[in-house]
Amino acid sequence: MATPDSPREVDCVVVGGGAAGLSAAVNMGRMRRSVLLIDERDRFMWKHVAHNYLGFPDGIAAVDIRRLGWRQATKYGVELLLGHVATATRDGDRFRFRIERLPDGGAWARGPGPSVPRDAEMAGIFGEVPADGSVEVVARTVILATGVSGHFPEFPGRDECVGRSLFWCIHCDGYESIDHVLAVVGHEEDAVSTALDLLEFTKRVTMIAGRPEGFDVPASRLADLTAAGIAAHPCAVAEYENHDGRITAVVLDDPSRTRLPVDQVYTVRRTRATNDLARQLGLELNPIGQIVVTSEQHTNVPGVYAAGDATSLHDHQISAAVHEGNQAACGANYHLYSPAQR
Template sequence: MSSRVPRSVGQAVDSAVVGGGPAGLSAAIYLARYNRQVLVFDTGQGRSTHHQVNHNYLGFPDGVATVDLRKLAAEQLGNYPNARIVRHRVTDIEGNAEGGFVLHAQGHTWQARTLVLATGVLDHFPHFPGWQSYVGHSMFWCITCDGYENRGRSILVVGHTDAAAGEAMQLHSLTDRVRLLTNSRSDDISPLFRRRLDAAGIQVVHDRIKEAEGRDGTLRAIVTRDGLRLELDALFSIQGATPETQLARQLGVHLSPTGYIAVDTEQKTSITGVYAAGDATSLHSHQVTAAVHEGAQAASAANYFLYPPELRAD
């Protein structure tokens, strides 16, 4: 698929999809199949660019690498001449007088009648020399995605809150070799969860990561600032994530109390013509399956909005 970028403002597309992960590509494919003119902005970043293999997605008996799923989806979208991908980061979006939207990206400008925001989240992985090479190989963030493959193994949970303690307790159902490292100046685990961890025999280490031992994506040990060497097979980072909502906030889209984009069951936001899908919309259920569904629903709602009044049932 061509990623050539126009140098001037052209005729407005029916929908601009911001984000090229599973949610955005699902939305784009659905919109293309509704015969809409679709423009996808993909910077090649996000969770689906990590190295992990997804074993939860229907139809792949041996699992599918998320990067391969993303590549296959882009190839699938490439079958539609009315859809294209541009490799630009959208920096600003504003409404225009005709009721659509103007998107600015790296000196270029586009127009769209509707928007689908599939901007994802920024995960807060522990940072140490070479940390990126371990993400998806032996450093994970999701028990639903990667817990099963790590049953019986030595797991280090990293986080300083009750959410991390809860994850450690859940992982304990898969292996009896679980420890928790706060990796923070503060230890905010409540007395209730501390008692639960103690009862399960889960050691809590209040220290911070200095460096890691490992190679080729496989962690062998974490060395703390106090000099402890914690051997492990896998690390589960429970340090949270920040939804990428800068563009939504710029448009005045309502956010949930947790900071995610607020949507209804049709993925509609508080702004007419703006839809959102994927991890940026929810604190829970951050799964590829959910992202693909939400992208499809957002596209269907946007398509219905674009129909003239005589084609609507309402």
């Protein structure tokens, strides 16, 4: 029985306001469930434009998918909160969350930061965690859509380059690389196959291990690169020369600091699933830390669903995230039905 002091209870807490979380929230809202979506701004601050998402022949900026998704979610009564979900615990058949204020107080909610297109519509859609502390919420179901991090190395000017001259995914941006001069940076098999696959778009591809230890692939794969006309440099990168979002050269960390003029770079690295809350809730993770889900986005804990890049199911694409978010909402909604409704 709730007391006046007990935390508010909602049908569903969605953690993460990317494509997966927004899709989940919209679909839960449309089933007339009370939904609280919490997001701390993150990767969608990149300036990338998705060209392969159906229905947008001129492409759609990632930030616009968010902006439109937020608006769509609020239309169905979803509450949006800007904050960091710090803890998630199981409490019988309920789930308890502590949501903290962001260190800078949530500049995103009040107005776009430097790397986001200025858009008055973005301001004021989110509520903010009060300045004086954290908020507790209890939910009957949970959808985790917390994404991944670590696609790109850190270097001065990087944020301006992401999505303009710095990429990671051939499905997302290979077409935009036609006839460009490319460097692929990565030491594992995925990087080698990306370099070879990019030959479908341009013949001017170079590989760089991106670390002093060189490549971690069999010699036969380096031979494949040579046979395909791709030079492979077994060293780290000293510098990514860039200006105004355009990478102009990669400087190798070799004795002569070789400078390779390029106009695009693909970095192929292992990303990290954001799985702190999944661990706290006791969710099963695969060996690389992604949340294990069924094809209906169920996790191993009844009432908890996961969607998008944080999961192990599909390639990391907006279309997959939207589908998985929708599917997770179907699952969470079904979980809330009474036995007679099922």
